[in-house]
Amino acid sequence: MMAGELCHLRPYRGGDASALRAVADDFDVARWMTRRFPHPYTLRDAEEWIAIAMADPRGQILAIEVDGAIAGGIGVEPLEGERTGTALFGYWLGRPYWGRGIATEAARMLSDFALQNGGLRRLEATVFAPNAASARVLEKCGFTLEGRSREMYLDRSGAVCDGLLFGRTQTLC
Numbered sequence: 727m728m729a730g731e732l733c734h735l736r737p738y739r740g741g742d743a744s745a746l747r748a749v750a751d752d753f754d755v756a757r758w759m760t761r762r763f764p765h766p767y768t769l770r771d772a773e774e775w776i777a778i779a780m781a782d783p784r785g786q787i788l789a790i791e792v793d794g795a796i797a798g799g800i801g802v803e804p805l806e807g808e809r810t811g812t813a814l815f816g817y818w819l820g821r822p823y824w825g826r827g828i829a830t831e832a833a834r835m836l837s838d839f840a841l842q843n844g845g846l847r848r849l850e851a852t853v854f855a856p857n858a859a860s861a862r863v864l865e866k867c868g869f870t871l872e873g874r875s876r877e878m879y880l881d882r883s884g885a886v887c888d889g890l891l892f893g894r895t896q897t898l899c
């Protein structure tokens with residue numbers, strides 16, 4: 727459990743599925759997420775994700791909780807082989823929770839922890855270029871824009887988008 731002023735980060739629990747589905751099943755949430763985040767987001771999708779999170783030995787796939795309710799999710803996914811010591815970083819919030827600084831607080835807490843105590847030297851996130859709010863969250867948490875991959879993604883409406891690679895390393899914490 728990590729406690730901030732606006733939100734808590736905590737492990738998923740068996741009973742979270744319907745609350746998770748309620749905030750996740752939204753086109754505007756899924757729009758600039760990768761297809762690993764389903765849309766529509768069913769109860770079964772929520773159950774499967776919770777099972778994956780609960781089985782993760784590193785315990786770095788967490789729920790974002792606001793006022794005792796599930797508001798979104800955040801996670802660190804360590805890479806292997808030649809990428810050992812680095813990890814993918816991702817997060818999302820249900821629409822009612824946008825615009826209050828919650829994602830910034832959550833992303834700062836987990837990225838600080840992962841780089842300072844989690845045995846990782848680098849975190850990275852690739853953002854669909856129109857997702858200005860997410861790019862801003864990463865900048866506010868100490869991530870640097872490292873590059874633009876042209877025409878990298880098709881968003882959920884079929885629009886072609888560039889990808890923006892952001893990285894944060896331990897040496898620049």
Ligand SMILES: CC(C)(COP(=O)(O)OP(=O)(O)OC[C@H]1O[C@@H](n2cnc3c(N)ncnc32)[C@H](O)[C@@H]1OP(=O)(O)O)[C@@H](O)C(=O)NCCC(=O)NCCS
Nearest residue numbers: 755817818819824825826827828829830853858859860862
């Ligand atoms: C992206 C997302 C996590 C942001 O969450 P949030 O809690 O609203 O973010 P915060 O309030 O912490 O910060 C948002 C920042 O972006 C800015 N912002 C918001 N919309 C913006 C826009 N259209 N253009 C430019 N900046 C924008 C805000 O002003 C704020 O910056 P500031 O503090 O400097 O004013 C949320 O919108 C979301 O979950 N979206 C759907 C899922 C998603 O895209 N996840 C990220 C995938 S990479």
